Amino acid sequence: MADAPQLDHCGAVGMNGVVKGWCPGALRPMASGDGLVVRVRPRLARLSRRQARWLAVAARTHGVGLIDLTSRANLQIRGVQPDRLAQLQETLAELDLLDPDVETEMRRNILTAPDWVPGDDSERISVELMARLAELPRLPAKVGFAIDAGSAPILAQDSADFRIERGETGDLILRAEGRATGCTLTKGAEVDALIALARWFVDSGGEAAGRMARHRAALPVWADTGARPRPSRPVMVPGLTPAGLAIGAAFGQIEAELLNPMMSRSVCMGLRVTPWRIMVLESAVNAGPMPFGLFASPGAAALRVDACAGAPFCPQASVETRGMALALAPHIQGRLHVSGCAKGCARTRAADVVLTGRDGAFDLAFNARPCDPPVETGLTPDQVLARFGDD
Incomplete structure (x- = not known):
């Protein structure tokens, strides 16, 4: 696939350092450090039990076995090698998860209230x-x-x-x-x-x-006739909801091999995806013990963290991000953003604490975005943890 698009993330900078103004799809994937990113856009942000089961199998068979939950309530299969893309697309078509053409895929950018x-x-x-x-x-x-x-x-x-x-x-x-x-x-x-x-x-x-x-x-x-929206409802948090059991995923990512056992234990009817790193097991009330990185309780510190893939998965990143984010999360009040570089692909809005990779070290800022001026620069991981009281 010589003409594979060179973009790592929606609106981010890809492997050739060029910013693109489009988001990945299943027919138009994007290249990342671990292979192609193939975005699946379930209709109404819902997968039937069968669709979810075979999507997990496809993510292991054709990718690196990781599935992202995106801010558009879509799913991304990571690490797909170009020579496996056609087979993956055939599977998605069989599951009714593939649009007929790129134009339709791009137009179907619809976010539906997940409840x-x-x-x-x-x-x-x-x-x-x-x-x-x-x-x-x-x-x-x-x-x-x-x-x-x-x-x-x-x-x-x-x-x-x-x-x-x-x-x-x-x-x-x-x-x-x-x-x-x-x-x-x-x-x-x-x-x-x-x-x-x-x-x-x-x-x-x-x-x-x-x-x-x-x-x-x-x-x-x-x-514009002056009609105002009602005040917003709170977004979903992990735990029981009227739709089923809401499960939070650290960094919005789940290992594909965990999905089917969890669905089987919960006897769920299907899977709903939200824009908030939460998936809902329809009609389920219990999914058993949560694997590492998944949470069924609303207070998990990892759900207050944004972190991109970081090094070595993104060629623009000069630091490892997610290990740092998990280690630091319990020591941070509010929102933490750990970014591999100044682009800030994981979060567009300001966060309470921002760590940005630069030349193999971290810059630190508060109430900022990664592109904003830091208050401290050149911090090692140990210095960052010491700065926030880790023993």
Whole structure:
């Protein structure tokens, strides 16, 4: 596969150091230090029991046996060698996890509230939008949709450009990212309005801005009638939920070989993926002892940590990241971000404590991103641990 895309992460810098403006898919994977990253986009962020079982087998057979949970509620199979890609794609097609073409795959950038139930507004609108993807205009590669039509928004902090969510009055509203208000929707015509707003975005020059939040053109009058969303609901945490048992994964990654035994013990009906490094075993109440790196309790320190793959898996990183993150997490109050370099691929927002790799050592900053100026530089791992009180 001589023309394999050279990108390690959504919007990150790949092996040739060039920033790309698109996210990986199953038909258009990206190259990383451990092989190709193949992103699988389950419809409604749900895998049936059969799909989950054979996806885990495929991750071991064609990759290095690691599955990432992404911030778009997708799954990434890591370490796929180019000569195994076609076989993996055949398996995904058999599991109904492969889009017919790259264009459809890119358009189907839909984030659905993960606690949807059959027949509710979130499922109904998401299914209709998937059926009408061809009516959308050609949008910038990373533009996405949030269908957040539960009792109150739960995806407000997750990336999207167009949002359908519950309004203050109880009606559904359509809101453009970066705007505090939107318009009230008529039941059954929600997707019509969403497509119309997407077309306006393109027609008004949104492609140059790339994302709705950066597009400063005044919205059409119909699209902003002052309708406000309801205050957000808390996001899921590990533990029992109405949908089933929520399991947290350190760094949003799970060893594929752990998935099937855990599903068998829990007798779950399927698997749901969330944007929060949490997967839900549908209808399950107990999955037995948790393997290393997985958590069924909400207080695990590792769930407050962001860390990229780091060295040696990413050629841009000069430090090992995840071992440091796990060792340091219990000593940090708030959010910790350990980044292999200044790009900050694992987290785009500021964190309470940030360690950034540079020339084989760490820079330290507070309430910052990896690209922000540090307060201390050139720290060794031992110095970092000593700095935060590790004995």
